[in-house]
Amino acid sequence: MPNSQYNALLRIDIQNDFMANSRVAVPNAWQIIDNVNILSKSPFFQLVIDIRDKHSVSNESFAKWGPHCIAGSPGYNPPENLYLDDDIPVFDKGIDDKIDTLSGFENKDLAIYLQKNGIKSVYLAGLALDYCVYKTACDSVGLGFETFIIIDACKAFNENFAQGPEFKASIKKLNIKLVSTFDVLKNTAGAVK
Ligand SMILES: [Zn+2]
Numbered sequence: 001m002p003n004s005q006y007n008a009l010l011r012i013d014i015q016n017d018f019m020a021n022s023r024v025a026v027p028n029a030w031q032i033i034d035n036v037n038i039l040s041k042s043p044f045f046q047l048v049i050d051i052r053d054k055h056s057v058s059n060e061s062f063a064k065w066g067p068h069c070i071a072g073s074p075g076y077n078p079p080e081n082l083y084l085d086d087d088i089p090v091f092d093k094g095i096d097d098k099i100d101t102l103s104g105f106e107n108k109d110l111a112i113y114l115q116k117n118g119i120k121s122v123y124l125a126g127l128a129l130d131y132c133v134y135k136t137a138c139d140s141v142g143l144g145f146e147t148f149i150i151i152d153a154c155k156a157f158n159e160n161f162a163q164g165p166e167f168k169a170s171i172k173k174l175n176i177k178l179v180s181t182f183d184v185l186k187n188t189a190g191a192v193k
Contacts, residue, residue: 008047008119009039012104012126012133014082015052017075019127023066026128026155030079035153035181036125037083044188047117048085051104051126051136052076054092061100069094089113102132105139114145121146123184125153130161141174148177150184 014036016022019029040048053069054076055061062068069076078084091110094101104110114122122145124133133154140147149171151162161167162178171178 006118006120007045007123008049008114008117008121009042009045009123009125010049010051010104010136011036011040011082011088012051012124012136013053013069013128014050014078014126015069015075016077016079017068018053019079022068022075024068026157027159029127029155032125032127032153032155033079033081035150037081039123039125039150039153039181039184040083040085040088042185042188044184045123047114047119048088049110049113050078050088050090051107051110051132052078052090052092053094053101053132055094056097059094059097061094064100102135103139104132104136105143111143119145121148123148123150123179125150127155129154129156130158130167134167137171137176138174141176146177147174148179150181151178152180 017024018026054071055069057070091104091107093104093107122140124137126133133149137147137149156162
């Protein structure tokens with residue numbers, strides 16, 4: 001794993017509607033928050049970025065998923081125990097009512113922002129591993145970023161997804177690397193931000 005200063009942590013869809021009490025709630029999503037918070041404060045990352053789902057009340061994806069992450073609603077907001085900082089910019093996706101946005105890179109400003117900041121490696125954490133995290137990882141590879149999924153900082157709708165042969169074959173083919181929170185943190189043990 002590279003220990004350069006060009007690493008970005010992308011926190012995907014860590015929002016109330018994906019945490020609980022909605023049709024898009026991801027099982028046991030709360031379990032990732034401690035790891036995400038520790039990672040967010042690590043000097044390993046030059047940038048920490050939030051990707052959020054943000055829809056109008058008439059988004060067509062609601063036919064499939066049910067209403068979620070409506071702009072201005074509590075469901076759009078991050079959970080109260082997620083570490084936030086003024087230095088963490090937010091990139092919204094899903095503004096277009098016609099498109100069921102999964103990848104964070106469907107917000108074109110994200111790639112521009114990463115490139116402008118000299119980011120070489122992208123690390124992904126958040127929800128859900130089998131949809132938005134996975135699709136964001138695929139696009140990240142396509143854009144030329146070395147791409148890592150921090151597996152114990154993600155949860156999937158299908159809890160067997162990460163063990164499935166399809167996922168394993170796909171990440172091997174795309175050269176997406178799976179790491180743990182510990183793998184990331186041990187790079188910077190003793191470092192001070
Ligand atoms: Zn959505």
